[in-house]
Amino acid sequence: MSEAKKDIAISAKSLNKIFNPGSDEEVIALQDIDLEIEAGEFISLIGPSGCGKSTLMRLIGDLLAPSSGELSVNGMSPPEARLRRQYGMVFQAATLYEWRSVIKNVELPLEVMGYAKAERRRLAEEKLAMVELADFAGHFPWQLSGGMQQRVSIARALVFDPAVLLMDEPFGALDEFTRERMNLELLKIWEQTGKTIVFVTHSISEAVFLSNRIVVMSPRPGRITEIVDNALPLPRDFNTRNVPAYHELVARVRDLLRDAVAADPARADEVE
């Protein structure tokens, strides 16, 4: 990014998270995390299982509270940011309500937030069109494929226009082909909306394809090994995966992950 310094959206300073402190099952999930994410950035958190990447995302989204350290989101504490509806969340499972039609699923956050009926319908239709599912508004989730369900879930996360999109391995359950198509669509959505995106993934190629910066993490305790800048030009498309710079970056991240995992050889097979 060669532009002037942007606003900081998310800032973490010496952040720690310890589960079950003081007991036999004490786990240091995150240790000394320092990270600044600019507004509008697409950040991937990558690392093997147990590196705390999901935990970090959950701390940012106020699904968990940090044990110590500072964390701010758009100048607010995470609980404050959550109460002000700053977070759109997407999980690995689409977690749609099976008793609601597609459009009613997308309207759900707006219902909770007290939007008027006509406004709900308008916003939901707009977001469904964005994920190219306008024709499926009246369908029920079980009538859609996994990739389509996940697109509904993304529309639902964006419908109330949150500042930050938190995504926890959203395409992890999809086949490779669908996943690559979803990657392209997500990039398009990011370009359209300019959201700050924190994207947790196991997949190196996905992280390299999508993000501005890739945060490589190591397990036990979870730490940031390195933050890799991704200079691949935007917009990216199918051909991006064919250019040498892409492959160099994939190799670089793979090496970093290999080093990170070296301390924990039993888990070496967990990096794709």
Added chain:
Amino acid sequence: MASAGAPSEGKLSAKTAIGGRLAYYFPTLAIAVAVIALWEFIVVVFDIQQFLLPKPSAIFAEFMLQVDLWLRPHERSILFDAGGATLWEALGGFVIGCGGGILVALITSRWTIISEATMPFAIAANSVPIIAFAPIMNNWFGITNPASKMAIVAIIVFFPTMINTVRGLTSVDANQLELMRSYAASPAHIMFKLRLNNALPYIFSALRVASALSLIGAVVAEFFGGPRATLGVYITQEASAFDFAKAWTAILLASLIGIAFYLAVLFMERRLMPWHVSFRKTG
């Protein structure tokens, strides 16, 4: 896109659907006919006395006699009066017990501590033979008062309904709750937009069981005494008068009411949760 098929195609599939349904139910019907035929055959061949086991044809003839009486404007059929009275008791108890069970579940599940503290009692109470309280309820409410039977039915169906509802309200997917948290949803929103819908399949499986239990509860409670025109009393009186065909017609009517009750609950279930996996049309 799916509706783009030609109308003739739709008619064709409707026809095959009816054929498919017949084919689907045929084995069940065949078994029913075979069992009744075997019953008749055994009674005739082994010359079994009617007070041990009446012939199905005799039961059916007696039943049709009662239907005939019931349909005549100035006559009365005690059997059908009894069926109506017992259904009223079962239905009243069902509504009070299931309604109460769902309500208590909604209230207690609001506070995890209370629902965790009450669940063991509910599960223990569920294994108590509630029917043993029938004579006591007769004392409390009066032996001929339908309330005495409704009370028994209500207590019988209350616990399974409450237990299932609590389970449905509390076994919600963790990510669903996290989403609600990210919307800063109120407890009322979480309850009525998420938990209650999540509980519907659990509630209906309880209601289906309760529909059968309520009729059993009402009839057995009547065995401990009640007005003449109730199925339980009718059965005991006709049996002690050695009119077994009549006793069996009451059993037949109780079965028919029970099946109708169950189907009514099933119908409501389909109306209220057409989205559920068990009702999805495949293909």
